Amino acid sequence: MTRSQWRTVKSKCFRGLCYGATGLxxxxxxxxxxSLLSKGLRGLNLSTFTESMPSPGGEGGLANAIVGSLMISIVxxxxxxxxGLLAGTWLSEYGKNSKLADTIRFLNGxxxxxxxxxxxxxxxEICVKPAGSFSGWAGSFALAVIALPMIISTTEEMLKLVPKSIREAGAGLGLPKWRVTLSLSYRxxxxxxxxxxxxxxARISGETAPLLFTALNNTFMSLDMNGPMANLPVTIYRLAMSPYDSWNDLAWTGALIITxxxxxxxxxSRVLPTMLAKYAQLKHQKKQG
Incomplete structure (x- = not known):
């Protein structure tokens, strides 16, 4: 077998492995x-969104968990x-390559x-224990800590993409640095x-582990974030681990909703920024016209 033929065989084998891995x-x-659709759709109905968690063997829904998850995640x-915006802006515009900025980037990673x-x-340890009880606020703080690193990194990397000419144009107009960042770079x-x-x-919406130690859960509708609060991930976990078939079916429905x-x-996250960018471009063209 010639070297050229051997290379062709290796190329085909590697391509076959790639196709096989993709297919798997x-x-x-x-x-x-x-599995998610076949089992989740089975229990999906209007009561899923209007009724709270049922008693064992009874009928009910996930309204309390859905509302609780929305409140905790939005806060x-x-x-x-x-x-995240302020930290990312400082790293990009002010900290740059200083030792403090490098340390913050390392810790953020x-x-x-x-x-x-x-x-x-x-x-x-810092919220639930001193307060003496679980709460929706503690759950929100945990989710905020999880979301923070990605927002910091995204803000810094995006601001690094701003052309230097835009900053120089703002400085040439006599604008202070904070105004250039706010009015030109962010835009x-x-x-x-x-x-x-x-x-x-999207990431924090499906988190379960941190909410087990912070917001915990309850079985009724509550808008009070000062106490334990129902949330969809923990409710799904509880329903899935139960011996009741009706609860297991509801767990599949909850998994479908959160997915x-x-x-x-x-x-x-892909469509909305593109639409906003096109809208801004059209608005700019109308102003020029």
Missing amino acids: GLLILSIIVY GIAIAIPI MLMSSPSILIGLFIY SVGAGILTGVLLSF VAILLLNVA
Whole structure:
């Protein structure tokens, strides 16, 4: 066999392995999606969104868990966004390559790769233990810590993409640095920052481990974040581990709901920034016209 033929054989073998690995991954994904749809749709009805968690063997829904998850996640991302934006802006515009900035980047990278259960234990020690009870606020703080590293990194990387000429133009007009950042830099990369925020929100929406140690759970509708609060991930875990078939079916329905929600957030993170960028471009063209 000549060297050219040997290379052709190796190329075909490698391509076959790639196709095989891709096919195996798609097969596993298809099985998971099929199981989720076939079992999740079985219990999906109007009561799922209007009734609270049922008693063992009874009928009910996941309204309390859905509302609780929305409240905890929205408060968590609302805490993380301003801190992440300011920290990422400082790293890009002011800290740059200083030792403090490098240290913050290192710690941010460690925090991004930390297991969420460790963050839950940390918030448990500093929030739940001193307060003497679980609460929705503690759950939001835990989710904020999880979302923070991605928002910081996204903000910094996006601001680094702003052309130097834009900053120089702002400085030439006599604008202070903070005004250039706020009025020009943010506007240039706002779509990219929004993508990072939406992806962070999608990530924390499905977190279970940190909420076990912070928000815990309950079986009734509650809008009071000062006490234990129902949330979808922990409720799914509890229903799935129960010996009751009706609860197991409801767990599959909850898993389907949270999967679809995260899928929609990921789609929005791709579509929404593009739409906003096109809208801004059209608006700019109209002004010039």
